[in-house]
Amino acid sequence: MQFSDSAARFFRYLNMDYLIAPFLIRLIYWVGFIAIIGAGCGILFNALDASVPGNARISLTIGATLLSLLLWRLLSEILVLAFNLHARLIEIRDLLSHRQDATEEEQSVPPPLFLLKKPAPPFDDRGTA
Template identity: 45%
Template sequence: MTNKNDRLSRLFYFLGFERLIAPVLIKLIYWIGMVVILITGATSFVSSSSDGIGRMLLALLATLLSLLIWRLLSELGILAFNIYERLVEIRDLMARQAPAPAAIRPALPESD
């Protein structure tokens, strides 16, 4: 019986957006994009071999720069979700703390 309840709680945990799948998808898309950039860079490098060493170096530099930019863009996407997760942790920690007093007394007594 507990096994069934455990499965149900995991299902509600997933369906309730408590665990986000976007960071996993971003990492998958990152690796697919990296392979595409490397294949395109290799193709460009080989096809520019007849145009001289300058074009080959330019193709290599463009491939390396594209990989760097692709990595930065992917990290920005993951960063947004990491910020969200930290904010949820902060919210949960604050909810566990004792409630704040209803009225805050002034530091200095009021003079009449």
């Protein structure tokens, strides 16, 4: 039974050969990125409105925002890396199965007769070795 490409892809998703988590992780990453930027801007504007001189608070807010973005990126990359490893292992499995199929086909076909050598007789015409 042959399926179209879209149906075959759908069945691969059902069998979890292809995962949707990497897409969701990237989506959550961008939502978190925007939230961190928004929180950093909110804290920065709050520091500007404060009655206490805020040069140190402003620099700490900018530094904390940048550090938060870096840590958020690292966490997201670690999660995506795990799923990329899964995808690579699936590719390796498929390549090895194709290679195994090819070697089985090669083994089932006998070599041509002209490649087969005749074994040398153990004795010459006089019966000596």
